[in-house]
Amino acid sequence: MASLALTTPISEPPNSSTTSTNALTVSHQIGIAILVLAFILGFPGNIFVVWSVLCRVQQRSVTCLLVLNLAAADAFVLLSAPFFLRLLAGGRGWEFGDVMCKTVHYLCCVNMYVSIYLICLMSLDRWLAVTRPFLSQRLRNKRTIYLAMLGIWVMAFLLALPMPFYRRIRQIREYNNMTLCLPYHFNFKGHEVFQYLFETLMGFVVPFTFILACYTSVIRRLRSAMFHGRVKGSLLILLIIITFAVFWLPYHLINILQVIGVLQDSQTLSNLVKAARPNVTAFAFLSSSVNPILYVFAGSSYIRRAGLSFMAKLFEGTHSDHSVLSRRGTSTDNSNLAKLTIKSLQSRDRVRNKSCGEEESKKMEMSCKEELKSLTTVQ
Template identity: 30%
Template sequence: MLLITVFGSVFNLFVLMVFCFNKKACTVPEIYLSNLAAADLVLVSSLPFWAVNVSNHYNWPFSATLCRLVSVSIGMNTYCSIYLLALISIDRFFALVHPLSHIRMRRPKYAKLGCLLVWVFSLLMNIPILMYRKVKYYPNINTTTCFLDYPNFFVYIVYEGILTMFIFIIPISIISFCSLKIIKTLKKRKNTLKKEMKATTLVLAVLLAFLVCWMPFHLVRIVQLLGEAGVFRQCKFEIMIDICRQVFIYLAFFNSVLNPVLYVIVGKNFRNKVKELFNQWSLREHTNTTSTSS
């Protein structure tokens, strides 16, 4: 987690710096990708506290407020990431499959509004974490834990079920539908604009990375939820699921490091923005030096 924090912070700050300080206005896909970088930055900024908790054998050394804030930060990233990718998929779907019918909707101001709604929605969906996440001391094991204290088992099952529906089933269905339509259109249409093709290639790479990193964790969550609901009960199976969940959560967190790397490797437009930004800084430095000499 500490490695993910270091690399994720540096890479995502670099991405935000390129998008924010470049003279050219961001395109619609770039607005979504910059918000995705911001969501990843929120996640990695909270991981050091959880890393300390894990290294301390889950004995929470911080305050109850920080317990809630760290949990909300991780939850915010989960919601923001998946719904920003859903918006990106919808944008690419309209850009390639229906390029003329929804051109007015594909404007930067609507993209910014969509991002704002995603952030607000993510915050609202994390209200139960603010309500039920608590710090409790267990004298029999001499441990203070930061955990979700649901009022009863029914509330737990309902909330986890809603969570699974809204952060996995619904957005993944949207992303899958749009991605399949985009791929079919690209196969049929050979004269796709280079600009749209470059943006779409980067988006598809980011979508694939997200699915590879997050899909195993969500599938294990569903299996664990079914086990806790009484569909099956075997001690060895429950232990195996718990281990898988612990492993796959690190894979999911690694997605926050992988996204900025993909922007550089796959995103030619992003690389051009980086060059423009460095040229812009070099020119400014040269102008300042000349002015000082004069």
């Protein structure tokens, strides 16, 4: 994940025009507003989700546990918001040293990977519940779920390793030697292309293709005669997927444009990317604060009845929906198996009857021939 701060320094260089200063000020105000909104809404909201799951939910489904991990990752990354607010509002550049420069951006990148691959696991779980109910029931145990979530966290920390490698503090002479935390690619285009292409492929294209494949199969299955009605768990996960795509797609499009600009050596495209990246990155930062709002809307029917426990009721509802879905799949598969068994028995009986009839006719034919032969002999 690229820097949430502007790629241009906070203070304008000498001889800058009034127009550019005003534009920079407006850009800073937008960035500060987005970060404040994300922190005020997102951090308490995600903490509330974590508390609801840990203290209120009695039967934790796979969806519930994945939402818990997603909320914990979002709450953790939102703790970096004060660093970027200080950078934007302070006007003194990056004041926290090289280690924090690398660490903060590394954790933001880890959150991006954790979020998208947890959504992948949600989609896989939903696909198994709908299309492979027997296999889903066998895999739905605590050991398998915890191992899968641990694997996602480990993979996210590994995939995010290029971020601290390509991030360091630099002093910009043109801006009175102000220190900034900026991308650094060792003046080699290959490193720049690798970072942004790798980030977009592994953080969006590959996982999102997997998600679309899973849900395409799920939708086809749900539209068949096998399942009817609305499934809350599926709708909740669909909302999470759509939200992630809306907030992160602009960021990854900018990554692709930057790669194209580097390969084509286009200064115009590079300037466009530099101007757009701070805004799309701040917009992506909002994705960590939106999911609790989705849960509130999804669980609005429980608010009057359950009060602060409404979110627990929502997640318990996803557990019951999955159980109903699995039972439907199991009963349907059992009925289909019974039908197939009956058909096979009927077919076997018809074959047996047919063979028995042929044998009887042969016996009757032989007896007639013998009787005719005996009559001929007597005559």
